Amino acid sequence: MSQKQPATKEIPQKAGKKIVNDFCMTFSTINGSGSATANSILLRSLFRMGIPVNGKNIFPSNIQGLPTWYSIRLSKKGYLARVEKDDIVVAMNPATIASEMQFMVTGAVLFYADDIKIEGVREDIITYPMPVRKLIKEADVPPNLRDYVANMVYVGIVAHMIGMDMDTVYKTLDYNFKGNKKAVDSNWKIIEAAAKWASENLVKSDPYNVEKMPELKDYIMVDGNTASALGSIYGGLQFTAWYPITPASSLAESAIEYLPQLRNDPETGKATYAVVQAEDELAAIGMAIGAGWAGLRSMTSTSGPGISLMSEYLGLAYFTEVPVVVWNVQRVGPSTGLPTRTAQGDLTQAAFLSHGDTQFVILLPGCASECFEFGWKAFDIAERLQTPVMILTDLDLGMNTHMVKTFKYPNKPMDRGKVLWEEDIQKLVDEGKIWGRYADVDGDGIPYRTLPGNRNTRAAYFARGTGHDEMTRYSEDPAVWEHGMDRLKKKISSHKELYPRPEIQKMDGAKFGIIAYGSTGTAIDEARDLLAARDIPTDYLRVRSIPFNDEVCDFLHAYDRTYVVEMNRDGQMRQLLAMDYSDCGSRMVSVAHTDGMPLSAEWIVNSILKLEEK
Amino acid sequence: MSQKQPATKEIPQKAGKKIVNDFCMTFSTINGSGSATANSILLRSLFRMGIPVNGKNIFPSNIQGLPTWYSIRLSKKGYLARVEKDDIVVAMNPATIASEMQFMVTGAVLFYADDIKIEGVREDIITYPMPVRKLIKEADVPPNLRDYVANMVYVGIVAHMIGMDMDTVYKTLDYNFKGNKKAVDSNWKIIEAAAKWASENLVKSDPYNVEKMPELKDYIMVDGNTASALGSIYGGLQFTAWYPITPASSLAESAIEYLPQLRNDPETGKATYAVVQAEDELAAIGMAIGAGWAGLRSMTSTSGPGISLMSEYLGLAYFTEVPVVVWNVQRVGPSTGLPTRTAQGDLTQAAFLSHGDTQFVILLPGCASECFEFGWKAFDIAERLQTPVMILTDLDLGMNTHMVKTFKYPNKPMDRGKVLWEEDIQKLVDEGKIWGRYADVDGDGIPYRTLPGNRNTRAAYFARGTGHDEMTRYSEDPAVWEHGMDRLKKKISSHKELYPRPEIQKMDGAKFGIIAYGSTGTAIDEARDLLAARDIPTDYLRVRSIPFNDEVCDFLHAYDRTYVVEMNRDGQMRQLLAMDYSDCGSRMVSVAHTDGMPLSAEWIVNSILKLEEK
Amino acid sequence: MATQTQVNLAGLTRNEYKGSASTLCQGCGHNSISNQIVAALYELNIVPENVVKFSGIGCSSKSPAYFLNRSFGFNGLHGRMSSLATGGMFGDVTLKAVGVSGDGDTASIGMGGFKHMVRRNVPIVYIVENNGVYGLTKGQFSATAEKGLELKHRGRNAFGPVDICMEALASNATFVARTFAGDPKQVKEILKAAFSHNGIAVIDIISPCVTFHNKEDSFHSYTWGKANESPLHDISYVAPRDEIFIEDYEEGTTQEVTLHDGATVVLKKLEKEYDPCNIYEAFRAIEEAEQNHWLLTGIFYIEPGVPTLFDSYNLVEKPLNRLTEAELRPSKESLDKLTKHFKL
């Protein structure tokens, strides 16, 4: 087709009807080609225009040369979940254009680099060729940078065609390159030229447009891993040992980036923290537990395979009562699985990790703001209970940039738990009392601990993963063992006030309940509105921690059926709920599915409707 | 008290009444003192006399110098579970005699080395001093052997006092030392002298006696680990990699002991198997999985801490579909816990091991004979389904010597599963078919596999723990992933005919059901008779495998309450049942307890009665 | 199979040694190593069906998919190639094994298994594609990154590098070599020598990560490599059925090491005579190179004739994975004997 006059077709049903701030664009490129910058400039520009947006990166598990997609959803209503079809596709990769066409709605728009030969263009879509090579040549950029700036061409063309505010685009560009004049100009030149070319050569024949909306005042754009790292830092993170793994690496790397800014002593510039890149996950958790035992706010961050390797060590921490925080940014398992895709498949593993009777506090943040909040709260819980706390997020939540409520500064002072220093021990001694590391003196199941470096001659104790009595003496006495294990159970189960309570949303005349957790929240919100639109009001409980709070029990009892929606194969949350609330077992219906893609509201609605028909 | 005339008291209720073949003796010694020989001679002699017996060793987690106990229960009715009180105590260790006295029944008997000064002898027990040093001196044994042969003194005295057949004792001794004349004689000298001393110096004033019973024809005396190793060998064990750990070590060590006798080529004397002591459990399971992938009947054996370390690797085996058998001889966890005590605490771990959605076939042998049976069956299941099979036993079952039904020779030919060799591939090629490693051609979820060494040019494939399609090509395609994972689920869940079915025992007018598994079976049998004696008939289902067979479902539905009895803190079997049979959730009552000691019938009965009162 | 294209003595074309298309970055050192593995096995006339491949996880560990499609392979877990291969090779000990790992895979998470595999002298060609970074996770320092190295986003590396060859030697490896992916000829020659060695052959191949680790001044970069490479000695391989290279070397200037299969490695003498059978020399040479920041390449040490892991097992001739029930299940009588035993 000619480059000057793009083929345009009348798409009856859409004719004339303008679609504003409510569509999805997917940018198809090759990884390693540097499209990230281009995509984020579009994403952040739209956000600056006040339009609710979400960006999702679907990338391969290699470094260069394979297809990668970036989807930007605009939703004036604020729906930010994944949608299954695209309204606009920007195709820079010949290899995948055919398959992309299959996922376009009727009346969709296809922008494509005009050197791509496309066979069998769908009749019901609008196509705009983009003279990428030509525009690059005219802009004469050094050859090695051509692939890279090529992406700026689609920024310019798409921005113009959907009516973005070019001024905002420039500001975003300027911010992105931290004001580096040269970089900004060279990129802007391309964007401008591309936009100009579009205005002169393309006739808009599609309905997709953007319009400014009121500023999104109390929102920010951030990825979950950055939020998690910052939450931990504001929680007083002192030590973290980690081992690289997708999708968790950027959590530790964000800590490495922000700690020096936030946590070096203002006078001396010296560090109040330490980060160690360990030789593997066994060492990472071992170091973290060592540091937690020594009194530091300590954590590690990893993904499924790392958690599996940490199993033995976490049992030691549970049994010796060492506070430590473990982040699991979930990817698709089992085994190496799909390292660059998202899932919620490590939940039952977390619940039953390590041999013997164990129990771990599990936190389930639902958005980046909650990653921040749970980041600092986790340390308070871990130190108060002297036990490991696991925080499960996932690749979608952790690595994608989300529009979320601004972080709230911690509203409570730190809780360092029951720690005795020199003078505390001395006081006990003077009162003729003897301190026992594992004695439940307060009757709340939580003993007092001392920390290495405490110079009181009575402060030291010998921690061990073998049977021990209240004075930490080695013991194989049956009664001593059972007493100790019962106390551990009591310790975790009798302090639910410490765990984030579930979030509950109700509708009048709800037909049934829905339970979900973690990153699927956005899809649930949208799905509930879609169901309500079909006169199916629902109530919704989002689990935010395990052990479950009583609200969960009440919720389950309130409906004759509750759908438990999750992103795994076996319905793991359903399994855990059935275990704890056996009397409600038959009221729970599992809605589980995992293929590496974030759940869509559409899938949730259809699945529930199908089950409702039964 | 005088050494010539032992103090005797009239214990009214027992006066005169003889107690025959129905009591429990505990031998209290110091570990490393070589009492094992003495105890096993008594145990095996009683067995040879036709008396049902069981011996339980309660030993510390060190090598020398700490208290250790050996309990022998005789039961003409054939009850072989642990009892909580002793009828006879033989005290060789001054340090523990006081506490031992607390666990004696009224009218019990205390034999003690007469150099032990005992304070506060209970009024209601009978005491016999034993002149150990004196008898040893007279027998003039080399000093370094004194401690050791000292134990032969109590063999002689006890054997005489309870009326054992000395001839049988001699035969057993002779067998124990494999006819080594010198050893036999020196020991026999002591035993004889001790018995003689007893006959001349002790007046029997207690009711405990043994009497010959008809030969125990189809029974043998064997420990579970030996049985497990032999079962594996008769199952064609070809490769095992292991790492030492109590209480599993003797399983691999038995394999090392018996393989050369049973599995070297009769002509060449060359080995049809290989055993590797690995550098740790990560390596042990890795080697075992490598061998399983390469077509060998492969296994590893370990305990809780080892299983935790094997988590990641077992996920790989599940996902790449490699047959491998993993024995977990359970000890008390979490962490290092009580390495020399028994428990059933690794069940939920096994069910949810490794990250992502996984599922493992779990076998639960209830006695040593079943260890043998499941030992060979496990390979058939693993190779048929191309998946890991976990067999959970425990320290009591694995390390103690039990009286069990003789092993049954495998009643089925080996099932090597779906393996294609050169000619099979060629046949497919000739038929114009292409073989795909992960293609479900038979619709049963089980694909065909080839083995390294297959020289057909089309036979090779590249196994990987990352996403793969039916042809083993790397794939991140959502549909391909979900398809593959659904097939894995189908594979495990649609072949329940392969898993050992539960054992069910009924009584007329059963008031409720009881579910148990593993080593607690003997205690359950006795407990049910005790309940029946109180007019509380019960039905009983012993779970022998997971995934659960339908009989389990039917059983649960048949009673308005079923007690799930197990040896852990959290009621792990109850948790798994509640998950799978959520409609019966409220009918299950957990009866769980763990302190390192095998469950007693008494505890089970009391626990159930207490719950019944409610 | 009569084809137009040239075939080797095994009657196979070079193509029949190829693998799937690489998904590694253009110019990745790992790709050129894959090519040399193909070349070496082709020239050695080893049939692909007689080879089995193993790897861990990483860009490097992906590469077995890019050579020898007709060989079985298992791309296992990160850092665990050693155990997977050790067990996997027992299936049929007549197969030749090649393992490809990375510096993270071997020197970080896999250190323990690597050391014990070497200690057991498992007969495998163990290749470490060493780039000083974790490529697949986007370039964090690995344990072989040199001290003080700075990479963007990564800061400064505070610790000394693990020296793969030193580690191999400390664990009594029977074949230890280092080469450089940018020197295909030497890579191929060392590979051929390694495949003819009956025992573990550890080859540390400096293989630059063009994407994350190619700073001018870095040990693992091409530029550095090219500039600082000082070949220890030039090797050429002489296989029994292969005369081609003979002419290249005059008598007297060479020193022969006889390998297990009768083939010999010929070392060209340099100014500084080097004896690859002298372990003291090997330690000295490697240590000296490290202290002086030299990238010393060549075969540091060879000890032929040491029993392999499999030699310590007296296995039946037939590959274990071809044994049948008759050979694997003991007789009913044997069980009856045991039963008697357990009655006494």
Place this chain on the structure above:
Amino acid sequence: MATQTQVNLAGLTRNEYKGSASTLCQGCGHNSISNQIVAALYELNIVPENVVKFSGIGCSSKSPAYFLNRSFGFNGLHGRMSSLATGGMFGDVTLKAVGVSGDGDTASIGMGGFKHMVRRNVPIVYIVENNGVYGLTKGQFSATAEKGLELKHRGRNAFGPVDICMEALASNATFVARTFAGDPKQVKEILKAAFSHNGIAVIDIISPCVTFHNKEDSFHSYTWGKANESPLHDISYVAPRDEIFIEDYEEGTTQEVTLHDGATVVLKKLEKEYDPCNIYEAFRAIEEAEQNHWLLTGIFYIEPGVPTLFDSYNLVEKPLNRLTEAELRPSKESLDKLTKHFKL
């Protein structure tokens, strides 16, 4: 605390360095090592509260319970002492650390962690109580058992031993020594030198398992040890405040190595001069000893002044575990700044 009994310069009696009663076998080599740790710290006038103890799992790893009851200690997991100690020491870097491990704990399951701890030069006295067997699990061969050794029930060991000192050296340890539990004097002297070294001090102590590994001809048995021990050099330690030993040594016959804390180790020259600062010599000596089956004891290598793990972190003066909320939680303002940043 005015007592009748003698006190050291820290004003403490020897008793105050004691631990709980040992539950190890009578005559176990590990017990005599515990005694020498007590003696060394007493003589060094180090207050128990300034020491932290770590261990793995094994008979050897139990022993920290048998010395220094007044020091904190963590008896962790089998093979994982390295990571537990590395993290644990960050709590208060002013503490002196001592780790006790076994040959199974360090050379088998713990190999990887051990190597990386050495590589990071974590300032700890790392003791391997080496008996060539897994004592606590009843005597299976460990990775340090010598090749060909036969033990009852265990058959013949097919593999060469891991040499702890060689491994330490290969990983650039800054203090490497070997001694023999049967030689209390040397054990104590080496321990005192090690405690004065600022960096990792690896001490391989041959410590016979009287119960499972005491065959006459075995490397790790007393009899063998006594007969074959050939001390490399006799060390005596001179602490600033400690004159006692000075007289014992005449000038000229000694060579001094200055350690971090200003103390010096004095080496008595033997017929064969040995320079513990020459790494080439160290490799040669250890390798030679292995080849000749010598039990060479003494300090093989010392490299003072190498930055430790903690030196590579610019930590605040105050121990990290004493920092308060004011020092740990950034200001509200800082968060507002970040919020702006995330809006753009």
